[in-house]
Every structure is written in structure tokens, then in C-alpha cells.
Amino acid sequence: MTLARTIGFIASLAVAILFIFLWHLVTLYKLVPPVFLPPPMKTYDALVQGLASGPLLKASLATLQRMLLGWLLACVAGVGIGALVGTSPVLMRYLGPTLEAFRPIPASALIPVLIAIVGLSEGMILSVIAFGALWPMLLATIHGLQSVEPLLYDVAGALRMNMATIISKIGLPSAVPDILAAMRLSLTIALILATVCEMLSGNTGLGQWLLYSARQFSSANLFAGILILGVFGYLTNALMTVAERHLLRWKSPHEANRAGIA
Amino acid sequence: MTAPAGPTRPFDWRPLAVPLALITAWELAMVLGPATTSETLAAPHAVLVGFFTIVADGTLLTATAQTLGAALGGLAAAVAIGLVLGLVLGLSALIDMLLEVSIEAIRPVPSIALVPLAMMIYGFGYRMEMSIIAFTAMWPVMILTRTAIRDLEPRLLEVAKALRMSFSDKVMKIMLPAIAPRVFVALRLAAGVALVVAITVEIASNPQGLGAAMILAQQTFHPELTLAILIWIGLLGYGINHALLYLQRRLFAFGTGSEVSHDAR
Numbered sequence: 319m320t321l322a323r324t325i326g327f328i329a330s331l332a333v334a335i336l337f338i339f340l341w342h343l344v345t346l347y348k349l350v351p352p353v354f355l356p357p358p359m360k361t362y363d364a365l366v367q368g369l370a371s372g373p374l375l376k377a378s379l380a381t382l383q384r385m386l387l388g389w390l391l392a393c394v395a396g397v398g399i400g401a402l403v404g405t406s407p408v409l410m411r412y413l414g415p416t417l418e419a420f421r422p423i424p425a426s427a428l429i430p431v432l433i434a435i436v437g438l439s440e441g442m443i444l445s446v447i448a449f450g451a452l453w454p455m456l457l458a459t460i461h462g463l464q465s466v467e468p469l470l471y472d473v474a475g476a477l478r479m480n481m482a483t484i485i486s487k488i489g490l491p492s493a494v495p496d497i498l499a500a501m502r503l504s505l506t507i508a509l510i511l512a513t514v515c516e517m518l519s520g521n522t523g524l525g526q527w528l529l530y531s532a533r534q535f536s537s538a539n540l541f542a543g544i545l546i547l548g549v550f551g552y553l554t555n556a557l558m559t560v561a562e563r564h565l566l567r568w569k570s571p572h573e574a575n576r577a578g579i580a
Numbered sequence: 581m582t583a584p585a586g587p588t589r590p591f592d593w594r595p596l597a598v599p600l601a602l603i604t605a606w607e608l609a610m611v612l613g614p615a616t617t618s619e620t621l622a623a624p625h626a627v628l629v630g631f632f633t634i635v636a637d638g639t640l641l642t643a644t645a646q647t648l649g650a651a652l653g654g655l656a657a658a659v660a661i662g663l664v665l666g667l668v669l670g671l672s673a674l675i676d677m678l679l680e681v682s683i684e685a686i687r688p689v690p691s692i693a694l695v696p697l698a699m700m701i702y703g704f705g706y707r708m709e710m711s712i713i714a715f716t717a718m719w720p721v722m723i724l725t726r727t728a729i730r731d732l733e734p735r736l737l738e739v740a741k742a743l744r745m746s747f748s749d750k751v752m753k754i755m756l757p758a759i760a761p762r763v764f765v766a767l768r769l770a771a772g773v774a775l776v777v778a779i780t781v782e783i784a785s786n787p788q789g790l791g792a793a794m795i796l797a798q799q800t801f802h803p804e805l806t807l808a809i810l811i812w813i814g815l816l817g818y819g820i821n822h823a824l825l826y827l828q829r830r831l832f833a834f835g836t837g838s839e840v841s842h843d844a845r
Contacts, residue, residue, distance in 0.1 A: 427813050
């Protein structure tokens with residue numbers, strides 16, 4: 319079984335390499351204008367040069383840092399507020415529907431409003447990322463806590479647990495699958511928001527790098543930037559999958575699987 | 581938890597208390613406070629007036645039509661591509677295996693990364709926006725279609741075999757009707773993605789639609805319009821999702837796609 323998987327993976331990799339070769343042929347015979355599609359080798363050169371000589375590396379690190387910082391802020395705020403609201407029937411009554419009303423608003427639509435209020439500084443970018451990435455986790459934490467088996471709360475009452483213990487020992491562990499799925503979504507939102515803010519503000523980062531490369535019609539640099547953003551997307555997703563597998567190993571495979579899809 | 585569950589339950593005003601209090605406080609602060617003519621924030625009444633102004637002069641309608649038009653065009657392409665790819669990958673385990681690395685390498689590219697590229701190829705306008713929407717919204721359709729095909733009841737396929745159906749008949753008469761409920765769920769997810777991506781692209785660069793209208797209002801110091809459009813976008817997203825949920829329940833009595841898959845097992 320594992321041998322078949324390995325052979326399959328190698329074959330799949332070969333197909334991907336074949337696609338890159340096709341890309342090479344397309345650019346070689348100029349089937350697509352080279353302004354739009356650089357040859358693979360040129361993209362690779364742009365990637366290596368940009369990373370080695372600094373500017374692309376600097377932009378990538380700036381975007382990565384913004385994304386992660388904003389996301390971490392969102393995690394703390396989202397799970398924190400969510401835990402407060404989700405465990406308090408009073409707060410839930412008063413705040414639940416209001417918080418739910420924010421769900422259909424796209425995170426990026428908050429950017430113009432926040433620009434007007436806090437400006438286009440570095441702090442604004444972080445606050446936009448944090449604010450935009452916060453909602454999935456906030457709502458997932460509330461939802462996760464609301465769907466805890468009520469019997470568990472009775473047990474906690476019988477054991478005379480205090481509120482903090484109930485939240486940390488019963489509530490949050492039950493909500494973990496929901497929270498993890500939301501964290502994955504929030505990471506994607508954080509990456510997109512970081513890039514959009516860099517495009518709008520001109521602060522150093524991959525968003526600004528992409529826009530600048532496109533304006534210069536430097537497709538090799540543009541593709542190098544897109545490639546790095548793709549790698550960021552892939553790595554964050556892979557890390558979340560590992561985290562989910564590790565943190566949800568106590569769940570039955572079926573349930574853990576479902577949480578991953580939700 | 582202690583609310584009476586009788587049929588004559590009084591109207592629950594509690595969810596409205598906090599928003600109403602906040603709006604009142606905000607209104608009072610803006611009207612009485614020093615920031616009466618603010619360039620960054622607007623009082624709730626100004627937002628309401630601003631909303632009716634852009635409804636009356638037609639700008640909101642134009643921008644909404646542009647955003648929804650781009651979202652719909654991109655969504656149509658996404659569903660077409662996603663459905664075909666999902667069918668192929670679901671039907672052939674070999675092709676699925678061979679394309680795995682290529683697809684997993686392209687899929688994580690964030691939509692926004694393609695904005696400058698699409699701008700370079702198409703310039704501003706519908707085509708660049710729709711191409712990015714199509715790229716982003718096709719993945720959920722592809723994945724859900726593939727899973728739906730995999731989860732098909734084997735007996736259905738045996739029936740097709742027994743009836744000596746042609747391949748196209750098998751796809752059109754057996755498979756597509758069987759996976760329709762789950763494809764509809766995918767369509768609903770993709771529609772949400774399409775609207776979000778449309779607005780994001782408009783905010784990032786494309787000078788049309790609701791996103792660009794928000795940016796314009798912000799740059800010309802009309803915070804009341806920025807907020808009015810923001811709320812409108814929220815209502816639009818809510819309305820579209822609930823309309824599709826309603827349709828889903830009407831069309832497919834099972835409810836959600838996950839229930840269908842459980843039934844099939």
C-alpha cells in the first residue's frame with residue numbers, strides 16, 4: 319500500500335515536471351506573449367536572485383511577519399472573547415446575534431473603513447488583519463462551546479469546578495475541532511489581507527512587490543512573488559493539518575475528519 | 581436557558597439591546613461631541629441618509645450590478661471548470677493520482693496574488709475580476725464534486741451497467757442527478773467565495789463595483805457612504821446565502837449534502 323502510494327507520488331511529481339516542461343515549450347515558441355508568461359528558468363532566476371540579493375526576501379519576511387502577528391492577535395482575541403460569550407448565557411443572549419451579524423461581511427471590506435479611522439500605518443495593517451481574521455475564530459469558539467454535551471456541564475457542577483476550570487477543562491477541549499478549522503480559515507484570510515494592505519499602502523511586502531513588478535511588466539519577478547505566496551499558502555495549510563492531526567488524535571477518525579472539512 | 585418555551589413567548593428584545601445602545605451612544609457622541617464634522621466617522625443618521633442618497637441617484641444600483649455581474653460570470657466559469665475537473669478526478673483514480681502534485685501546487689496560491697497578473701493581461705474591468713473569481717471559486721466545486729462521485733452508491737453504477745448505458749448516458753442520467761444535492765452545496769459555498777473575492781479585487785485595484793465605491797467614498801472623505809456600502813455588502817452576502825439555502829431545501833428535500841452522503845451509505 320505504501321509502496322503504491324510512493325510510486326503514485328513519483329508519477330504525480332513527474333506529471334508536474336512535465337507541465338513545467340510544457341510551460342517551457344510555450345514560452346520557447348512564444349505561444350503566449352513573454353510579457354505575461356516568463357520562461358520557467360527566468361522565473362527561477364528571479365526567485366533565486368531576489369532571495370539572495372535581498373529585496374524579495376525582505377518583502378516575503380515582511381508579509382510573513384504581518385500575517386502571523388495579525389493572526390496571533392486574532393487568535394487571542396477571537397478565542398478569548400468567544401470563550402467569554404460562549405460560556406455565559408447572559409452575554410450570549412445579548413451579544414450572540416450581533417456578533418453573528420458580522421459573519422457575512424467580507425474581511426477586506428473593512429479595510430476602507432479602518433483606513434479612514436486609523437490611517438495606513440503599520441499599526442493599521444496589523445489591526446485590519448487581526449480584525450478581519452478574528453471573526454471565524456470568535457464565531458467558531460462560541461459555536462463549539464454551545465454544542466458541548468450538556469451532561470458534561472452537569473458533571474462539572476457535581477464536581478464543584480469553578481468557571482475557569484470548566485472553560486479550560488471541558489469547554490475549550492470540546493470546541494477545539496471548530497476552533498482549529500476556523501484557525502486554518504483565518505490564516506488564509508490573514509495572508510490575503512496582509513497582501514491587500516501592502517498593495518494599498520505601498521509598505522514593503524509581497525503585495526507591493528507584485529504590484530510593482532506588474533507595473534514594470536517584469537513578469538519573472540511577478541511570478542517569483544506569486545510562487546512565494548503559493549508556498550506560504552501551502553505551508554500554513556500543511557502546518558494546520560499537522561496541528562489538527564496532533565490535537566485531535568483523541569477523536570475518532572470519522573469525527574476528526576469531519577472537523578477538518580467543516 | 582430559562583426562557584419559557586410556550587407558544588405565547590414574548591418577543592425577545594435582548595439581542596437588540598446592545599446594538600441599539602451602541603448606535604444611540606454613537607449618534608449622541610457624534611451630534612453633541614466636538615467631532616460633528618468628522619472625516620473619519622459618520623453618525624448613524626448620516627449613514628442612513630447617505631444610504632438613501634446613493635440609492636436615489638443610482639450609484640449603489642450600478643455598483644451592485646457591477647459586483648454581482650462579475651461575481652456571477654466568475655462563478656459560472658468556476659462551476660463549469662470545477663464540475664468537469666471534479667467529474668474527471670472522481671471517475672478516474674489514475675488521473676486523480678497523476679494530477680495530485682500539480683493541483684496541490686496551484687491550489688494554495690491566494691486569489692489576491694493573481695490580481696497584478698490579471699491586471700497586466702486584461703487591464704481593468706470585468707475580465708480580470710472574473711478570471712480571479714473563477715480561479716478561487718472553482719476549488720470547492722472541484723473537491724465536492726470529486727468526493728460526491730467517489731461516494732456514489734455502487735448499486736447505481738451496477739444498474740447503469742445492467743442497462744448497458746453508454747458512458748454519456750451514465751454521466752447524464754445516473755451520476756449528475758445523484759450528485760446534484762452536493763453540487764448545489766458546492767455552488768452555495770462558491771457563491772459566497774465569489775462575492776468576497778469580487779469585493780476584495782475591487783478594493784485592491786479594479787475601479788468598479790461596490791469595493792471601488794467604498795474606496796472612492798473613503799478617499800473623498802465620505803465616511804457615511806463607506807459605512808453605508810459596508811452594511812449593504814453585509815446584507816447582500818446574507819441575502820444571497822439565505823436565498824440559496826432556501827433553494828437548497830426546496831430543491832433537495834434531504835437538506836444538506838452531508839446528510840445525503842449518510843443516506844447513501
